[in-house]
Amino acid sequence: MPFGTLLQDDQQQRNTKSLVIIGIISIFYCFLIIRLFYIQIVQADLHIRLSKENAMRLKIVTPPRGEILDRNGFVLARNRPSYSICVLPYKIKAKQRKQVIENLCLIRDSLGNQVFDSLELEGLIRKAFLRRFEQTRIREDVSMELVSIVEEHAMELPGIIVETESRREYTLGKSAFHVVGYMSEIPEEQFDSLKEKGYFYGDLIGKSGIERQYETVIRGKCGQEYIEVNAYGKSLGPIPDIAQIKPVVGNDLYLTIDARLQMVADNAFPDSLKGAVVMLDPRNGEVLVMLSSPSVDPNIFSLSSSERSKEWQAIATDPNLPLNNRAISGTYPPGSTFKLVSALAGLESGRVSKDTRFAVPCHGSFRIGSRIARCWNPAGHGSVGLISAVQQSCNVYFYQLGLKVGDSIINEYSSRMGLDGPTGIDIVGEKSGWLSGEAAYNKRFAKRGWKWTQGLVLDLAIGQAQILTPIQLSLMIGGLGNMKSLYTPFLMKAERDSTGNLVNLHQPQLKKHIDISEDNIPVMREALASVLIERGTGGRAAVPGIAVGGKTGSAQNPHGEKTHAVFVACAPVDNPVVAIAVAVENAGHGGSVAAPIAGHILRYFFAETEEGKRIFRETNPTDSTLLKRLTQMVKPVKAAVDSFFAAY
Structure with a gap:
């Protein structure tokens, strides 16, 4: 083949290859241009949105x-x-x-x-x-x-x-x-x-x-x-063009809580003891004090997670259960404080009167069948009437009253005093307690095969057969003081918005009408007042110039050697504005342990709060000596409270 022809064929092959490469490159660039057009023009809105979303x-x-x-x-x-x-x-x-x-x-x-x-x-x-x-x-x-x-x-x-x-x-x-x-x-x-x-x-x-x-x-x-936001997620500020919610x-x-009274109660309650204090206004159900001991500093839960976890471990493993609100969930036998309900049931049923003396005087014990039920005073109280029996807390008198009145009538008046269920306070965790009696006892202990016997009414009449919460006890003593009505306890008094406008004002809710005979009201008030005067068991809760009515109690404790100390009181006894219940676990006698705690709080109330001072002035319009005495008694407590609140 001639040499020139070979050169022509080679050139033609190179041209063909070049055209193929140019075609391939052209196709690639065409595809690239089409793709860019699709992304930048057709999908422009989408990618603008995605870009903005990545930046916000x-x-x-x-x-x-x-x-x-x-x-x-x-x-x-x-x-x-x-x-x-x-x-x-x-x-x-x-x-x-x-x-x-x-x-x-x-x-x-x-x-x-x-x-x-x-x-x-x-x-x-x-x-x-x-x-x-x-x-x-x-x-x-x-x-x-x-x-x-x-x-x-x-x-x-x-x-x-x-x-x-x-x-x-x-x-x-x-x-x-x-x-x-x-x-x-x-x-x-x-x-x-x-x-x-x-x-x-x-x-x-x-x-x-x-x-x-x-x-x-x-x-x-x-x-x-x-x-x-920038590429690292750091905020660059709000985007003004997008509407905000x-x-x-x-x-x-x-x-309804009074912070100063709450502090007084906390200072009065011994740190080493367990129990609760509830103080309310029986006229409307407002809770002025609610204290449970031991307690926890809630600021712990606002700490960093590492510090909080350390504190939480100690709280969660504390055998004293400081998270429990004993004021509404702690259940205790009411002890002798319940004798007030038994006395009311006896009076209202006509089975006893103010002057009733039973055939068996108190010599320190009472026999029923083969059982010997004892009085707290081994020497006995002798032959006493109703007022003296309440004042000296004579068990033997109330054993016989219980037998004469019976469990059903006593429980009828327990129900009138709000002891037959939860009080309905606006806070989670309230327990209802339990009232004994033939029907309730047989139901509760059916699996054990236990049956109610007449002798069990002795325990019921002196408050050792039932269990109640401190808030139930405060409701009870408030009702026994005013003898007219019970109001549901509550804590939330008013709700206001961020500008201070009133949104909601809680209205007191009537829980029960008590309907007590007018003839028996002065008898019950005399019995209540007798506990805090000479020879009474609750004298350490007395307030100079104010007639306080109350009752001490020592509740049986199956978990320890010492009894639970219980005390209830209302003041002034003829028209109460406050009712208080104190329960102290494993502490002994109510008069020596629980009553002094209530006394500190009551005295501060009448000496330092506006309502308390008003009542004191109306009760003692001309006697300045009593006011000076009361002021002197609360001086140390007032100094401690004032010192704390001065920081705020």
């Missing part, structure tokens, strides 16, 4: 929680500013996770201690990735120093942000724990059900007391806003 984040705005105040406007629970370190999992790439954890573990506090534990941090972040688009706290209530460190090292900590929050502060500490309650983070297992009610992961919720009972009122409603601030609650 929906932020849930938690409203300030409403405050809780006492009846005089003293703040019992309020909010304080706090900072938390949080993680936004979707802002951390998988390959960055390990480095972020290592960088966090390098942070030291002012003392040189490592702030984050690597194992704990790994667990928290791993858990956070289960909810990639929700922020999760990894450190709570941190110092400004730590906030500054995190902010300064934002480049090395993608997805790690600082959130400003509020935490609860409780001014009375442990003194009002069981009334006010505390808050805690929503448990994992409860989150799904609460999410439907507007709660978010990591939110705090009321766990006990008023914080729990009125959670929906004081929580408010969360708001929403979109904020601009403003949060609704929680309402404030004003309680």
Whole structure:
């Protein structure tokens, strides 16, 4: 073949290959142009939206929680500013996770201690990735120093942000724990059900007391806003062009509790003893004091998670059960305080009168069949009438009264005094107690094969067969004092919005009409008053210038050698404005242990509160000596209370 022809064929092959390559490249560029056109023109809106979404984040705005105040406007629970370190999992790439954890573990506090534990941090972040688009706290209530460190090292900590929050502060500490309650983070297992009610992961919720009972009122409603963020998830501020949902601030609650009286009760109750105090206004059911001992400082639950867990372990394992509100859930035999109900049942049924003396005088014991039932006084009280029997708390007299009146009539009047069920107070955890009697006893002990016998009415008549709560006892003594009606006890007095406008005012709710014979009212009041005068067992609760009526009790205790000390009182006895019940576990006699506690509180009430001073002036319009004496008696207590409140 000629050489020229070969050159032509070779050139033609090269041209063909070039055309193929040019065609392929042209097709590629055509496809690229079409793709760019599709992305930039056809899908322009979509990608603009995605870009904006990557640069913004929906932020849930938690409203300030409403405050809780006492009846005089003293703040019992309020909010304080706090900072938390949080993680936004979707802002951390998988390959960055390990480095972020290592960088966090390098942070030291002012003392040189490592702030984050690597194992704990790994667990928290791993858990956070289960909810990639929700922020999760990894450190709570941190110092400004730590906030500054995190902010300064934002480049090395993608997805790690600082959130400003509020935490609860409780001014009375442990003194009002069981009334006010505390808050805690929503448990994992409860989150799904609460999410439907507007709660978010990591939110705090009321766990006990008023914080729990009125959670929906004081929580408010969360708001929403979109904020601009950089590539590391750090906030650059709200986006003005997108509408926001403003949060609704929680309402404030004003309680019936008197903070100063609450402190007096706390100071009067020995730290080493367990028990409860309840003081209420029998005219309307307002609870002025509710104390349970031992107690817990609710501010513990506002600490950082590491500190809180240490404190919680000690609380949870405490055999004295400080979380229990003994004022509404502690059940005790009422002891001799119940003799007042037995006396009322005897008078109203006509089985006994003020002057009734039984055939068997008290010589320290009483025989029924083969049983010998003893009086607390081995020497006996001799032959006594009803008033002396109440004053000296003679068991033998009430043994015979119980036999004569019977369990059904006594329980009828127990029911009139509100002892047949829960009082209905507006707080979670109340127990109802239990009234003995033939029907109730046979039902309760049917599995054991026990049957009611006549001899058991002896125990019922002196208050050793039934169990009641301190709040039931306070309701009982209030009813025995006014002899007209019982009101349901309550704690929430008023609700106001953030501007101070009244939203809700609690109206007293009549629980029962008592309907006591007019002839028996002065007899019962004389019996009540006799306990606090000479030879009475409750003299240590007396208030100069005010006629106090009450009854001491020593309740049988199956769990210890000493009896429970119980005391109930109302004042003034002829028209009570306060009724109080004190129960002290394993403490001995009510007159020597429980009555002095009540005395401190009653004396402070009549010497220092506006209502108490008004009553005192009306009762003693011209006698200044009594006022000076009362003022002198409360002086040490007043000094301690004033010193505490001066800080606020």
